[in-house]
Amino acid sequence: MASKRARNVFITGANSELGLEMVKQLLRTGSENIFATYRNPTRSQDLLELANLDPRLHALNIDVRRDCQLIQALRQVYDIVKEDGINLLINNAGIFTEKQGLCDLDKTTFMDFLELHAVTPVMLIKDILPLLERAANQNPEAPLGLERCVIANITSFYGSTSSNTTGGFYYSRCARSALNAASVSLSIDLKDYNILVTAINPGQIGGESDGQYPPLTTEESVAGMLQVLQDLDVTKNGMFVDYLGQEIFL
Numbered sequence: 235m236a237s238k239r240a241r242n243v244f245i246t247g248a249n250s251e252l253g254l255e256m257v258k259q260l261l262r263t264g265s266e267n268i269f270a271t272y273r274n275p276t277r278s279q280d281l282l283e284l285a286n287l288d289p290r291l292h293a294l295n296i297d298v299r300r301d302c303q304l305i306q307a308l309r310q311v312y313d314i315v316k317e318d319g320i321n322l323l324i325n326n327a328g329i330f331t332e333k334q335g336l337c338d339l340d341k342t343t344f345m346d347f348l349e350l351h352a353v354t355p356v357m358l359i360k361d362i363l364p365l366l367e368r369a370a371n372q373n374p375e376a377p378l379g380l381e382r383c384v385i386a387n388i389t390s391f392y393g394s395t396s397s398n399t400t401g402g403f404y405y406s407r408c409a410r411s412a413l414n415a416a417s418v419s420l421s422i423d424l425k426d427y428n429i430l431v432t433a434i435n436p437g438q439i440g441g442e443s444d445g446q447y448p449p450l451t452t453e454e455s456v457a458g459m460l461q462v463l464q465d466l467d468v469t470k471n472g473m474f475v476d477y478l479g480q481e482i483f484l
């Protein structure tokens with residue numbers, strides 16, 4: 235992100251892998267405040283050490299699924315950013331499971347997946363909207379995009395129904411497709427607020443090629459996604475893209 239920077243950022247699931255690397259790269263690009271959520275301090279030592287060293291990083295110990303924790307945290311965010319608001323929201327928290335077939339399905343696990351990957355990100359957007367609106371209106375001369383306000387929903391290739399040739403993966407496919415569908419609605423509903431929305435597939439980190447994407451490092455994936463966010467303009471609003479900015483069909 236050489237030229238455009240995300241001034242104030244809110245990111246979920248920031249203690250591990252992609253989330254943590256996003257925090258590191260955003261700090262390098264000159265973000266003024268990064269609000270980074272984590273659940274468990276013992277699993278978040280790297281994030282907490284970084285926050286101790288850099289006052290721009292605010293580690294928030296909340297579970298984003300818990301509304302009351304989130305509302306309280308958003309008050310702390312407002313106390314810091316005030317009318318500048320949040321320019322970039324990254325809904326990153328999520329998990330992956332191995333392939334499961336129809337007979338393997340467990341209703342509670344299924345509901346948990348839908349809650350974490352689809353319901354929670356959308357409810358977060360609803361709750362944080364006043365802060366996003368403030369940022370979007372701070373810079374009325376700037377084109378829509380990162381200089382105003384962007385929502386990045388991190389999803390996965392499993393959210394592409396048209397690419398499904400192998401079946402299974404019910405938890406991931408249904409939850410990610412739901413978030414992708416919501417991203418399209420959000421991109422329409424929030425355009426008048428001058429907020430752009432995108433759903434991004436980070437690619438495949440490590441392991442062997444899945445035939446679709448070469449295995450990437452965390453650093454490469456995050457650098458790609460941040461470049462995609464920097465390049466985002468109104469023509470890409472609502473698109474589902476990969477870490478290279480290539481459109482993925484829903």
Ligand SMILES: NC(=O)c1ccc[n+]([C@@H]2O[C@H](COP(=O)([O-])OP(=O)(O)OC[C@H]3O[C@@H](n4cnc5c(N)ncnc54)[C@H](OP(=O)(O)O)[C@@H]3O)[C@@H](O)[C@H]2O)c1
Nearest residue numbers: 247248249250251252253273326327328329389390438439
């Ligand atoms: N890595 C890949 O190859 C890949 C590919 C496609 C999509 N993605 C998606 O990209 C995002 C980041 O992936 P990653 O590889 O960085 O995953 P990761 O290392 O497992 O980190 C996931 C993050 O989500 C949080 N999280 C997990 N379950 C949660 C829950 N129930 N409630 C709240 N937070 C929860 C984790 O917090 P805790 O540490 O507290 O559990 C952690 O901060 C995820 O949405 C993932 O599905 C990753």
